[in-house]
Amino acid sequence: MALLSLTQLLALLALLFAAAAFALRWRWAAQRPLADDRAPMKGSPARGVLYAFTFGMAPWAKESTRRHMIAYLRGVGFHIGIFAGLAALLTSPWWPLVPDSARWLFAFVIGFGAWLGFVGEIMRQVEHNLRALSTPDDHASVLLVSVFLATASIALINVGWLPAMYLASALMLIYAPLGKIRHCVYFFFSRRFFGLFVGRRAVIHSEATR
Amino acid sequence: MSAQVDTALQVLEKQLNRPLVVALEACARCGLCAEACHYYLAEPSIDHVPAARGEALRRAYRAEHDFLSRIFPQWTGAEKLNEESLAKLAEMAFSQCTLCRRCAFNCPMGVDTPLMMRAVRAMATASETAPELLVMLADAAIEKGKDPSFFRDMFVEQMADLEKELQTKMGDPAARITVEREGAKILYVPLAGEHTIMPPAIIFNAVKEDWTLSIFEAANYGVFLGDVARAKQIAARIIDEAKRLGVKEVVLAECGHAYASFRWEAPNWFGETFPFKVTSLIEKLDEYVSEGRLHLDPSANPELITYHDSCNMARTGGVIEEPRRVLKAIAHNFVEMTPNRHEAYCCGGGGGLVALPEYTERRLKAGKPKADQIRKTRANIVVAACENCRLQIGEISEQYGLGVEITALADLVVKAMRLPATRPEVEKLFAGDPATVSSN
């Protein structure tokens, strides 16, 4: 019980640290200039942003994801697992109130995500371009997240694993704002900028401009 | 730290706006972008993976701005910028990236690698490691803007000669090429050389457009340098000219980077929305065709024709359907390349590459995916709405034995107009004085 409380506290402190560190990064980035777009629009920025986060993410939307469908779907599955894992972590004190079937479902999604994470790490070691592109930070990030997902998945079924999950989540959360894991936050801004670009200029929905 | 490196880092700092920070931070190093790059398709090596190009700049960025990288640089691959890495970065940004944006469109994260490469180009320009020729071309253009009097008279004289030729071609002594005429509705900005003046002049006269000609050229080499200060000075020549003449619309020649920069970026450089509309000649042609203002005979273009989407016109500019609508009105046999529109391959000549002889071999090699694409269409004619693309496709046609003819869209429109001078009986008449003929 003492181990559980200790690891829970650790996870909470790590969460606070991550929130504070991300807030600092946010402040730094927000101080950077962002020019107003003064060119008259041809299309709709809102439609572009909507596309960027919906159909634009579909596996068939881009040549790269059509060509590397399996690798892309692996990534998508991994990230679905991560969001489910984070939701599970944040709601962990209330797990006893959750029906068994829902816990099993979450355990499966998160566990599958963990498996996809480990497969991703193997791909990073084996595929020559990925190996050349990767830094120790990349490997550590995938492994930290995958271990967290694995422990969360098991803990959902066997509460005896809760301390392991909290410990793994603490390590992941402390590392998140420092290393590559933080790309997940910038993802939303990056897709938004992309959406604004293609929307304003009517690049994707060019037929709609007439 | 050398002064050169110091300057480059200061420029990086200035360039570091929110979109650039996001581009530097969002990459997951998934490598899915590899085949999006025509350099990679032509020569699959890690150096040509767009993510690796981004990493080259990120190493320097992390060394300056990342807490973990400052403590454990090897852990994140951070590396302080030095003269050697700056030279490598500059060479990469100017010779192995045409800023075509294909990687950004193919990135699941939407990472804007061309934005990073433009930042590198800006760093290289400021630290005098950019290709000398691009700097020279930009400076020559700026010089023209400072004192146009040294060439204006010659230009006007030359246009008077061209006007006579125009009247002959059109069989119309009233056809005009006016230069910088105040109160005109449209200011047409050509490229250097009459091949970008005569066809639009024919079209503008045929539709009785109220137009006048700029004494400057639409090309902007400051854009290729990533140097906003130079790019602004070059663009300012046209902006000032348009404001002085009071035109309602500036129509740019078929030139990819000129359109993308003047239409979409220049208002942001100057922090103002211009008091005139900016369009490409392609959009204007589409307008005339759709309004039925041109009498066109598609049988004048019987060959199999394909269209090359210039990256600046399509992916960056959003001019995608317009040329297709025009092509369908002026030719019977139009065939698409695959892929096309925003997925089209870069021809390899963008980003100022065609003006840099030191990279010719590399440029032609990177043009192979486009050459293969053209070959598959079996087309005899390739239409491109960009001068750099036309130059590059002409060279790759020779290099890879494509044997295709490369043309601007306006040239084919003129062909479909079946001008009097293109009819043999009129040509005979025009052997004499054009005025005599037109009075008949």
Place this chain on the structure above:
Amino acid sequence: MSSTVLDLKGLMCPLPVVKIANAIKKVEIGELIEATASDPGVLADIPAWARSSGNELVTMEKVEGKVIRFVVKRIR
């Protein structure tokens, strides 16, 4: 008498300027380059290049048809 003679006819801008800029680096200071071009863009571009690069445009004239002949001198 020019030591280097270039035939730039048929080349479109910016290639005439690019060729001249490359050629000028290969001659000694004070030497002349004579060139002929057919793209009328050179009428503006060569004088502008000479001014911005600090070299001298000695002469520029239209000769037969659309051919333009010019001579530049390397100053620096």
